[in-house]
Amino acid sequence: xxxxxxxxxxxxxxxxxxxxxxxxxxxxxxxxDTILGKxxxxxxxxxxYVAMDKYLKRGGKLGFLITQxxxxxxxxxxxxxxxxxxxxxxxxVQHVDDMVELQPFEGASNRTSVVILQKxxxxxxxxxxxxxxxxxxxxxxxxxxxxxxxxxxxxxxRQFTAEPVDAKxxxxxxxxxxxKAIKAVKKILGQSDYGxxxxxxxxxxxxxxxxxxxxxxxxxxxxxxxITEGAKKKVENIQMAIEPDLLYPLxxxxxxxxxxxxxxxxxxxxQDPDKRCGIDEDELKRDYPKIYLYLKRFExxxxxxxxxxxxxxxxxxxxxxxxxxDYTFAPYKVVWPWIATGIRAAVVSEFDxxxxxxEHNTSxxxxxRDDEVHFICALLNSAIGDFSIxxxxxxxxxxxxxxxxxxxxxxxxxxxxxxxxxELAGLSQNAHYAVTIGDEAGLRELEEGIDELAAQIWGLSxxxxxxxxxxxxxxx
Numbered sequence: 309x310x311x312x313x314x315x316x317x318x319x320x321x322x323x324x325x326x327x328x329x330x331x332x333x334x335x336x337x338x339x340x341d342t343i344l345g346k347x348x349x350x351x352x353x354x355x356x357y358v359a360m361d362k363y364l365k366r367g368g369k370l371g372f373l374i375t376q377x378x379x380x381x382x383x384x385x386x387x388x389x390x391x392x393x394x395x396x397x398x399x400x401v402q403h404v405d406d407m408v409e410l411q412p413f414e415g416a417s418n419r420t421s422v423v424i425l426q427k428x429x430x431x432x433x434x435x436x437x438x439x440x441x442x443x444x445x446x447x448x449x450x451x452x453x454x455x456x457x458x459x460x461x462x463x464x465x466r467q468f469t470a471e472p473v474d475a476k477x478x479x480x481x482x483x484x485x486x487x488k489a490i491k492a493v494k495k496i497l498g499q500s501d502y503g504x505x506x507x508x509x510x511x512x513x514x515x516x517x518x519x520x521x522x523x524x525x526x527x528x529x530x531x532x533x534x535i536t537e538g539a540k541k542k543v544e545n546i547q548m549a550i551e552p553d554l555l556y557p558l559x560x561x562x563x564x565x566x567x568x569x570x571x572x573x574x575x576x577x578x579q580d581p582d583k584r585c586g587i588d589e590d591e592l593k594r595d596y597p598k599i600y601l602y603l604k605r606f607e608x609x610x611x612x613x614x615x616x617x618x619x620x621x622x623x624x625x626x627x628x629x630x631x632x633x634d635y636t637f638a639p640y641k642v643v644w645p646w647i648a649t650g651i652r653a654a655v656v657s658e659f660d661x662x663x664x665x666x667e668h669n670t671s672x673x674x675x676x677r678d679d680e681v682h683f684i685c686a687l688l689n690s691a692i693g694d695f696s697i698x699x700x701x702x703x704x705x706x707x708x709x710x711x712x713x714x715x716x717x718x719x720x721x722x723x724x725x726x727x728x729x730x731e732l733a734g735l736s737q738n739a740h741y742a743v744t745i746g747d748e749a750g751l752r753e754l755e756e757g758i759d760e761l762a763a764q765i766w767g768l769s770x771x772x773x774x775x776x777x778x779x780x781x782x783x784x
Contacts, residue, residue, distance in 0.1 A: 498718035504711035507666030561645035586625025638674030
C-alpha cells in the first residue's frame with residue numbers, strides 16, 4: 309500500500325488529487341490547523357476511499373493494509389473516521405487487526421493494521437472486532453517469509469472492542485480495549501486541570517545547541533564540545549571556551565525512566581523567555597562575547613532553519629529558539645518521553661543549581677512545589693493512567709506521550725489539604741528513591757499502593773482497577 313504523508317507528496321500530485329480529498333471529506337481541517345500537524349494525512353486514506361467508491365458495489369467489501377494512525381490520531385484521522393464516501397454512501401468497519409507491536413515490515417517501524425470495510429452500511433459502536441496482536445517470543449524477530457503458523461506460535465491475539473473517545477463526536481480517536489476496561493477508562497477521560505509543554509526546540513540544529521562540558525578553566529570559562537553524533541543535520545564539531553552562564557542541564561528522552569531522570573548533557577539556552585526570541589544581539593555580544601563568537605560560526609546554518617524562516621525575520625537574532633517560556637525554568641517538573649509505547653514519568657528538580665531543560669521530544673509539566681509534581685507523576689505512572697493513555701493513542705513509532713495527553717486524562721488540581729493527594733505524592737517520592745537504590749520489591753509494593761490511591765481519585769471500584777491492570781498486562 310502507498311503510505312506517504314500529504315506533505316511528502318509531489319506538489320503536482322497534491323494539486324491533482326486535492327479535489328478527491330475534499331470530495332470525500334478527508335480534509336476537515338485547514339489553515340493553522342494544517343500547519344500545526346492536523347493536516348498530516350496519509351495517502352492510504354484517500355486510496356482506500358477511492359477504491360471503495362470506484363470498485364465496490366453496495367454491500368461489497370474491501371480489505372486494506374493501512375496505518376493504524378487513522379484510528380487513533382486526533383486531527384489527521386478525523387476525516388477518515390467519518391466513514392462516509394463523497395457520494396453519501398456509508399462505510400462500515402467490520403474488523404481491524406492491530407499489528408503495530410509486531411512491526412511486520414522488515415526494517416520499517418510503520419504502524420501496521422489491516423481493516424475490513426463494507427460499503428453501504430454505517431459503522432456502529434462499540435465496534436466489536438478489534439484484534440490486538442502481541443509478540444510473546446522475545447529476542448526473535450518475525451522473518452519476512454514466516455508462515456502463518458510460525459507467526460501464530462510467536463504471538464498472542466486479544467479481542468478488543470473500539471469506540472470513539474468522545475461519545476458525542478463519532479470522528480474522535482478510538483478507544484480500544486476490553487469492554488469493561490473501556491467503561492472504567494471513561495471515568496478517567498476528560499480535561500486535566502494542568503497543561504503540559506514540549507521541551508525546548510532548536511529548530512532542527514541540536515548539534516549547535518547541545519554540548520558536553522569537557523573542561524573548566526581557572527578564569528571561569530568552560531570548554532565545550534558540541535554534540536554532533538546522531539544529529540540529523542550535520543554541523544562542524546568544534547571545541548571552544550565559552551561563558552557557563554547560559555548553559556543548562558539538558559534532559560533527553562533517553563535520560564528518562566519510570567521514577568528516575570538524570571540529564572546527560574547541556575544545552576546552550578540563548579532565548580529570552582519573555583520576548584520569545586533570542587537574547588538581543590548587542591546584549592549577547594556585551595555580556596557573553598565567547599558564546600556570541602561560538603554561535604557566529606554557525607550563523608549560516610542557523611538562518612537556514614525552516615522554523616526560523618517561518619517564525620522570525622532577518623532582524624531577529626539568528627540563534628533564536630522555540631518552545632521556551634518561563635515554564636522552562638521552573639524548579640520542579642514532571643517529565644516523560646514523547647516517543648514511547650507507554651507513559652514513563654519522573655520528577656526532576658534543579659541540577660547544579662540550575663533548572664533542568666527538557667528537549668523537544670520530552671513532554672513536561674512545571675510547578676514551584678515538589679509535592680505537586682510528585683502527585684501528578686504518581687497518577688501518570690499508575691496502571692490506570694498508563695492504560696488510559698494507551699487506549700486512545702497510537703503505539704509503535706512514537707507520539708503516544710505528547711503534551712496533549714493532559715487534554716484527555718483528567719488529573720485534578722493538587723490539594724495540599726487532601727490526605728489522598730499527599731499520600732500519592734509521598735509514594736512517588738519513595739518510588740523515586742526505590743529506583744535509585746535498586747529496590748525492585750519495594751517499588752512493586754509502592755506501585756500497588758499508588759494504583760489503589762489513584763483508583764480512589766478517579767472513583768474506580770476494586771473490580772474496575774483489577775480489570776484495567778489485567779488489560780494493561782495484555783498490551784504492555
